[in-house]
Amino acid sequence: MIKVKGIGLTQFGELWDKDLKDLIKEAADKALDDAGMDVNEIESVYIGSMLCGEVSEQSNLGGIFSEIYGVNIPVSRVEAACASGGMASYTAIQAIKSGSINNALVIGVEKMTDIPANQMSELLMQAGAEDERTAGATFPSLFGMMTQAHMNKFGTTIEQLHFAAMICHRNAANNPLAQFKHEVSEGQIACSADIAEPLKMLHCSPISDGAAAIVLSNEEKSTDDDAFILNESLATDTISLAERENLYTLKSTQIASKQLFANSEVSIKDIGAVELHDCFSIAACMALEDIGFVDKGKGGEALEKIYNGDNKLPTLNPSGGLKASGHPVGATGVKQIAEIALQIRGQAGDRQVKDMTYGLTHNIGGSGGTTVMHLIGKI
């Protein structure tokens, strides 16, 4: 079995005094320390980063890792836009399953605030389709269209979507490493700036710096509070929204979720908490449906129920999610696994979810061209 043996997280936010290398080192040091391991025990490293080349002018991260730690072990960088961190974890898990290695270090990292926000918005559109880019679309506008489609089809209201942000901010208030450690009200969301109709500023995740690292180890023995990777899945869909059957479904998420639970003893009803990819409030709504927590079209209703403490639904984004914990894109997928593992270990402090046995992570690239999911639990 593959244990999440070490966890290391940096602060998420506008980290002006830290560069890519600093963030990698801080997260990796913490994860190794938490695992009680020396870097020489790590056989392979997987780094998820989307824009290290574009923003920090740095590719070939294997050489960076070698230089920081004075080791010559294999290091890969994997990229799948905002799913880069999830994909780095997925790749590490496959390597461990291959039997070629027993101990892997996964690092997700992104340094985003070193360039102007409009330039970042343009760079992020690399995760979208050429026809969308050349038409002038940005991710808020794509998700704005998805929001309108969902509203038209299912009668979802903007007030229901407010709850996605309110849930995340309430949770982030208890996460010392979150970018925004404060609650937001319905009124504040409704009065925040227009971004892409009907999405307001407070329906959108921020631009962030940060890193997350996990040590994954092939281990049989377990204590009651160890967290293990029980399964992983990865699916893709057309990069362009125009090529999809409709705008209110993420097919890659539906496929990945189905695969994750296929042949598993764990049912979706057993999930205590989910870290899902709420880059925009509508994404949280659609993910609840496409993962299978609720029927299609019931995501808006589910968000309200979760906010009000419905115990038939899982805790949503205990870390604060992308919305309030922050979204350094390459780091997000690794942080999601770290958060669920902390919850299972019972080490999540003031945001601890009760009776956590199983949790789920859901990390998408672009507007859903890629979905990576992990099922994590006690054994």
Added chain:
Amino acid sequence: MIKVKGIGLTQFGELWDKDLKDLIKEAADKALDDAGMDVNEIESVYIGSMLCGEVSEQSNLGGIFSEIYGVNIPVSRVEAACASGGMASYTAIQAIKSGSINNALVIGVEKMTDIPANQMSELLMQAGAEDERTAGATFPSLFGMMTQAHMNKFGTTIEQLHFAAMICHRNAANNPLAQFKHEVSEGQIACSADIAEPLKMLHCSPISDGAAAIVLSNEEKSTDDDAFILNESLATDTISLAERENLYTLKSTQIASKQLFANSEVSIKDIGAVELHDCFSIAACMALEDIGFVDKGKGGEALEKIYNGDNKLPTLNPSGGLKASGHPVGATGVKQIAEIALQIRGQAGDRQVKDMTYGLTHNIGGSGGTTVMHLIGKI
């Protein structure tokens, strides 16, 4: 065993009329056709590309693949600068060894000629260290320094290094897909433009567009002319030359080569042909030494011997290498495996190496921050 079941190569060169998506599709179509397989038989795709985001404004290549073929299978992009193609192959092999998949498609792709050459030169320095970039170094200058160090330490001459280019151009003359299908003389090399002392234009690999694809399958049965991946290795070294013990050794190559042959029944003496990473002529010289074909310091002498048909040394870069076949960076590592597999199958046409049983590929990222190697042969 992992068979190289399908091979697909595009023309390498200045392909003004093809974009990233065209190149991916052409190489993948050819590889699937060669394997006699439908895309629906592929379980996972690995794409190596360094600069797809910077040049073509396109990341999240999983969505691109999904859109081209109408499938929703896992697709990863891996990046390790000029070793991206080798690393994509390495990652696919590990996934097959994990038992989770049996059939993988690996694609290496790079579109480099859509931007001015000086801008490309700057982008490529993402594969180098920050101190090198900010000091104004480019890759020719880094390899120029390595050339000087090698000359000073071992008495290597520039005339010996000419042979690296002459060997590659002679081989490329028989490769219809090569960027430069013509021979070059000592005089032409010596008279070509100064690039970074003592390197001349004809000691340097070009900027190229192109793609290469291979289908890798878990298969036991074999005919005499099937090519199998016998082993793979990956090692890293400091990204900065200043942090290394010396400038005339690629430590990552030494480590990767040692690992490749450890516990293998194949000896370096059994290698019939090697596709090694000759981004600059000195890189070919150093690789011959660091892989272990000749003693340290004897690389220059070995190049001359190989040119003159010494049958104790392997055939060098039968495809024409990076120098003459072209170097679309993400494609190179995959093309190297494709070339060796074609040689083993006896399908290399006018450039066929006689009695090919075992071959080797050697793919480096940056100035050697990453080395990926593959041992390929009959079983």
